[in-house]
Amino acid sequence: MGLEIRILTEADLGFADEVRAIAGWNQLPGDWRRLLALEPEGCFLAEVDGKPAGTATVTCYGAELAWIGMVLVHPEFRRRGVGTALLKHAIRVLREERGIRCVKLDATADGRPLYEKLGFRAERGLKRWWWKGEREGMGKASPVAGELGEEALRGDREVFGADRSRLLSMLARDGLAVIDRGENGFGLLRDGAR
Numbered sequence: 001m002g003l004e005i006r007i008l009t010e011a012d013l014g015f016a017d018e019v020r021a022i023a024g025w026n027q028l029p030g031d032w033r034r035l036l037a038l039e040p041e042g043c044f045l046a047e048v049d050g051k052p053a054g055t056a057t058v059t060c061y062g063a064e065l066a067w068i069g070m071v072l073v074h075p076e077f078r079r080r081g082v083g084t085a086l087l088k089h090a091i092r093v094l095r096e097e098r099g100i101r102c103v104k105l106d107a108t109a110d111g112r113p114l115y116e117k118l119g120f121r122a123e124r125g126l127k128r129w130w131w132k133g134e135r136e137g138m139g140k141a142s143p144v145a146g147e148l149g150e151e152a153l154r155g156d157r158e159v160f161g162a163d164r165s166r167l168l169s170m171l172a173r174d175g176l177a178v179i180d181r182g183e184n185g186f187g188l189l190r191d192g193a194r
Helices: 010-023 029-038 082-097 112-117 150-160 165-174
Strands: 003-007 043-048 051-061 065-073 102-105 177-180 186-189
Touching (some): 010 043, 010 051, 029 043, 029 065, 051 082, 150 165
Antiparallel strands (some): 003 043
C-alpha cells in the first residue's frame, strides 16, 4: 500500500465532503473552506496509491494549544492504518514543526480506541445540540450573522484558556445567528448538513 499524506486543497473538498457525509457528520462545504482559511498548511489528505483515502485538520490557538479535527477515513480504506498515519502526521506537525505543547481533539465512539492508543485521554463528555424548529423560533438571537463583541471574546479567552477569536469571528460572520450576552456568554447558530 503506497500511503502518502499531503496538504488538502480546495480541489480536494469534493472528496472531503463526501467522506464527511458518509460518516454522517454535520459540517458543510463552508466548514471545510473555513478550516482551509484558518490553517492552509494544517489540512491534510491521505492518499493510497494516488487515490484519496482520508482527511485530518489541525487548528492552532496560539503557541500552546492545538486541536485535531475532521479525522475521516473512506470506508474503502478503513482498518488499513490510514487514520493512524493521519493522526501521527498531525501530531508530528504540531509538536515538532510548530512546537505546540498541548494537543486535543473530540472523539467519536469509533475513533476513541485509536486516540487512546496514541496517548490521548478523555477529559470531558461532549454534547451535540440540534435545532428542529423553524428559524423564526430562535428566540432573542440576531436573525442574521453578525460580530461577537470584544467583551464576549475576552470572556471566551478566559474560559477556553486560549485565544480562538479568529475562528469565533469567522463562525459569527458565516452563521445564521449570534446571541451575544457579553460577559455572560454567547451562542452561535449555523446551518448543518443534518
